[in-house]
Amino acid sequence: MTQIDNIPAAMTEIGKKARAAAAELSFASAERKHAALIGAAQAVWENRAKIIEANKKDLEFGRDKGLSPAMMDRLMLDEDRIRAMQDGLRTVADQVDPVGEVITEWDMESGLHIKRVRTPLGVIGVIYESRPNVTADAGALCLKAGNAVILRGGSEGFNSSREIHACLVKGLRDAGLPEDSVQLVPTRDRAAVSEMLTMTDYIDVIVPRGGKGLVGLVQREARVPVFAHLEGIVHIYVDKNADAEKTMKVVMNSKTRRTGICGAAECLLIHKDVVETIGHDVIRALLDKGVTVDADMNLSSISGVNPASAEHWGREFLDMEIAAKVVGNVEEAMDHIRQYGSNHTDCIMTEDQATADLFLSRLDSAILMHNASTQFADGGEFGMGAEIGIATGKMHARGPVGAEQLTSFKYIVTGDGTVRN
Template sequence: MTDDLREQVHAAARRARVAANELVLATRESKDAALHEMAAALRTRAAEVLEANAKDLEAGRAAGLTQGLLDRLTLTDARIEGVAQGLETVAGLADPIGEVLRGSILPNGLELKQVRVPMGVVGMVYEARPNVTVDAAGLALKSGNAALLRGSSTAEHSNAALVVILRDALETAGLPADAVQLLPCHDRASVTHLITARGLVDLVIPRGGAGLINAVVQQATVPTIETGVGNVHVYVDASADLDMAQRIVLNSKTRRTSVCNAAESLLVHAAIADEFVPRITDALNAQDVTIHGDERFARDPRVQAATDDDWGTEYLSLDIAARVVGSIDEAIAHIAEHGSGHTEAIVTSDLNAARRFTARVDAAAVMVNASTAFTDGGEFGMGAEIGISTQKLHARGPMGLTELTSSKWVVWGEGHVRPTS
């Protein structure tokens, strides 16, 4: 069975390579037309998607999935419209392929150009979220890549319905359907075969919980971009406007708890603790948020005493860890120890404090007086995102079109030969 599954995955990768070789020559016009066709097809066939999604949700509830995972899994008319609009936004973006990054003419007359090119075959391993199926397919297509999608079994029916629609749209638009393929999802070995298909697959991007991401990063022989978990902090500085701070904390925490940019920890400067701690406790409590607090927060009987584990937990639920700190440097040190390098925010009216925080906090995104919910490819003008990278090589933060490209040097000569030494 394992050998059969390996061959199934590798055969899909070989088909993807053929499709990628065709996409290299595709014009922007043809790729954009395909993206619009995909968006239109999603709207026209939304009922098929919702019917499939209902099966996944029913199975998920029976399996005891958490509310956060069920939220990630859920598709609605509005969410389908959102991903369709995302495809159209991507179509409106500049095509990165062929962009000249550097160029010069050497003294000997050789003309050099470093140009942006597709990665080739990109594998996605992800959990629960069927919207990733559409986002990944659209971004891969626009950047000239073929996508191998390995979703989780929890979204089996939703992903299958979406991929059928996307492949049909590609064929209608005259591009290879194999530019988007869905891999088997019931055997974890299919992930292993994908992430070790060196030579067949050019890049793998895992997107999901810490267990999935760590397993892929540690076992892959294919180059991997690590998308990290989001242990996200909001630090309310001594000079903060407290009305602003309350809005930002609530939006960062409660807007949507199941996403990686949701705040999981709150840090409050001691100078404003007497005023702000009761205020934010009341506000969070009104939104049904459970606070896991230090001694200062836990004076309120509604607050649970925090354990050491709370400081490093990505809850993905209506929970938040909260602590009072004596200084901005103590806040930065806490983030350095417990943060995941995803998104960190400061609320302050002190320009020097903002500069210190943004300079010293090591994260893919640092917010000043803004909600952490803005760390998102769509919000950053990318149309959609294929993930949020917390590593430092090649790509960091929300990944859009350019992060799915590499480069090559094109050298033009006129019979140039290099002199012998």
């Protein structure tokens, strides 16, 4: 690890390099960006042994730090996950380049022709914890959208991120693009995070990706605009017209496939008319799988459930634990979600389209699902190749933030000696 004596000066230098790289990237051809990403993908696969060896050091660091099993799972890289990382890089590379896309155009009576055209944001700062694969995802998406990026990975994944970053730099170098387009902050010192949050001269947008503590800190202290979600408090509402088999499959997948991701279900809302049938069957299946179920008194007759208290509503467990509650109707379910949800992802299980339409139109979560696992709340599963994060705010980027969401736009106005009366 590089020892940095003067972090403000070092971060300023990184910012200057990023700004210079962004100026060049803004007009880089789609072919060169594609070549850089394909080269990075090849380098990741060719260097998989080195990445896995570096990851072993990170896993040891994580164990010594006392990370939870869910966080250790996020940190771990194996050959399958490196293959997925490589595939993500290739998928992003093969997407249509968003820069220069004409979003819309029109003519005015004055004689002007006006186009709204996609343009890079500039420099993106990404602050993330645990998951070293974010190094590849964030680097790829920012590059695809013509942005330079400053990556500040978590202390847990420091060694893995350095190896992955080296692969990205090789792709850039071989494609003739500035190596400073993707920079990794070379220290675990948290003072670098504080610096990034105030670098308004160099960073255009900050994207935090991690736990509540990190994201809350960024949202409180950043002077740079932020794309973020604080928590993934994900609900599944089981309607009275839900299909039992579909509900069982979706709930079990949503909760147990990977408990540590932000799309994992954290609260189950069950219509009172199907408590004795679908509700009991699903909760017993969760218990049999080893999930701790914190249930309200209407579900207390089920052997093995724990009594829920107020602290269980609106909680992101990120573990084999889920809250469960009986509701009278879809309106009551929506009221609960509005009070305790985080505008991340919420799902309805129903065969009644009118009820589904009500749920989908009246809730304002970034992602709303009907009869589908909430674990699909992921940029890769949305066809974006990867994501830089899930945004739950009201800025132009909501839900999975892919390359297109990492652009802004400008207006191109053309006349023919046209003057205003």
